[in-house]
Amino acid sequence: MPPRFQRLPSAAPRPRLRVSPFRPRPPARVGARSWPRALAPLALLLLSPALAPIAAHAQSLTIPEYRELILSSEGTLARLERDLQAANARLDRLVAEKQAAGSSRGARSRELAAEIVEVSQRVADLERQRRAALADQAALREALNQRYTQLIDVNLARLDSLPQSDSAYGPLLLETGRIIGARDSLQLQIRIQQTLGSFRDFPILDSDGPAEIREKAGFYRDYVHDVAQRIAAIDREIGTIRERDRVASRMKELQEDLAFQGEDVAKRPTDASGGDIREDPARGAPIGIDLLNQSPERRIADLEEEKRSLQLLRGRFEARVREYEDRARTIYTPQATQSGEENR
């Protein structure tokens, strides 16, 4: 039985998706055997008002407190995902057992039905908690981002007012640089999380036949395509940055070589863009601008990190496509049933 995907907050942005997010979800066929699973989304929907972000009361927290809360929320999320996986596995076993029992009205069958209801509620509860934790984490990250920005603004204003001879200047400058670096990393995490959140999950329902499963495999295939496109766009951007640097270096190299081997032309202390083609007007910028400018190396590092996340995601979607296609092909074969039961 494939592990179920957790549904991500519906508020997450989805404009990046080419096909899948805008396709209507396949209608769930609610049958006698699958009703507990079919009710799970409904339960989630009913419980959703309870998802209150905690950041609203956390505006006065310090940066270390925010960091601690985010770490704590990451731990909570990991625990919830483990519990959810275990509960889903248990639910799968119970449903399979009930299916095997057929339409028997014996005591065991009633026990199974009751257990299915109980575990379904547990799954729904865990899903709700997970969504709430995700929302909290997003809100905390956003609040921390704002807190960083406020602090950076304050520090930059202080740096502007302090003479460089002041003993506080150097430490404050270094601290500000560190905070800007931390904010850049946080913003990258937020962006990656938003990207991940833009994809929905399509779990196989017990009521799904081969056609529905293939259709869901098609949704994941679209996701693979979308993610691959984004990865390709990142590769292009990295390539552009590297190309620019290489081309500028080669031009500068030839210029310098000709100048050195050639005639005795007077040097300038600095030549604007004529002397060094890599010169940037922002070079020599005031501290604030200079600190906030992302170097090409840093930009490439960020893009590489985003790319790694997307590659992992693409791998998951590709695995899901293969899994769903296999499932659609073998769903009604005895081997599949046997194999599925062995896996359980």
Place this chain on the structure above:
Amino acid sequence: MIDSRRPLRSVVLLVGLSAAGAAPAAAQVHWENDVHMSYEYDDNVAETVVDEVHARVARISLRSDLVWDDSTTQQLSLLYQGGFKSYFDVGPQPLDISNQWLNEGQAGYSRRFGENQLRVSGGIKDRTWADEDFFFVNEDGFTRLWAGATYRRTLSPSLTAEADMVFSGIDFDHVDEFFGYGEQAGRLGAAKRLSEQVVGDVYYSIEQRTYDGRAKLRGPDDDPANISAPDRPRQIDLSNEVGIGVAVLGGFGFQARYRFRLNDSNSFGFDYYSHILNIQIAQQLPWRMFVQFYGNVELRKFSETVAGLAGTLDVEDTDNNVVVLRLLKEINGHMDVEARYGYYRNQSIDLNAFYNKHTYSLGFRVRP
């Protein structure tokens, strides 16, 4: 030979070191080295209008660039370049061409003060023929000293303005009497990033050159031989120049600069104006190859003619009209091979005469 007549001889070249304050812990040191070797065929090594001499030339050069940066407000850079050139298979007439050494050192120190940046720098460049008695008129041994300062102010994240001044002087080993000079120059400029890939700049500069070995010529009837008269005022040229440049950088690189230069001399026959266009293009090719074009064209017009004067005594950049093509292949991240072709049509020592010169070279570059 450096003598006391030059106003710049006392300039201290290694500057600013004492200005370095306490360095924060995040200081970084970058040290880059580059060795370049080439074998070249030159069809006019003496750069003459007639009786051209061709030769094969082997070159080796080293560039070592050391930069210390405290990541906050200070930067110190030291650069050394050294080169050696040897001639073979000289023809069509046998000629024993001496080997040549080139050495250059530069030092610079930058410090930032809020929105302002100050940089002081200086350097020395020396070209020496191994045989002290040997020289070409267009390629004499020399020693140049220079020092200067730049003030730059950031007006916005993409716009800077700068002012610089430089003092410079050059002494030639054999032709210093007519070509050596001292120079003071100043410049105002602004550079703006127009888009992610485009940077533009404009500048105005003023420059004064004093030729200690040359006397002032008084008019069209003056005997040109009086240029060597010791009791006359020295020749002083004042030139004004405006320039505009643009650089576009992506997978394709383009840099162009136009300069207009107006030279006003106190000596008859040396007033002129120039239109100078410089273009560089670089394009990446498949298989880690690059093709590059470098071109310079100068249209210079002297407003007066000195009858009977043997030469223009022009010491301006000899790269008046140049085309260089380079094809480069990156073997790996540390080694390149390259083929280069150059065509030069430059002002010769003779008035209004240009020499032609073609060079073909193969070389490789190693960056350890």
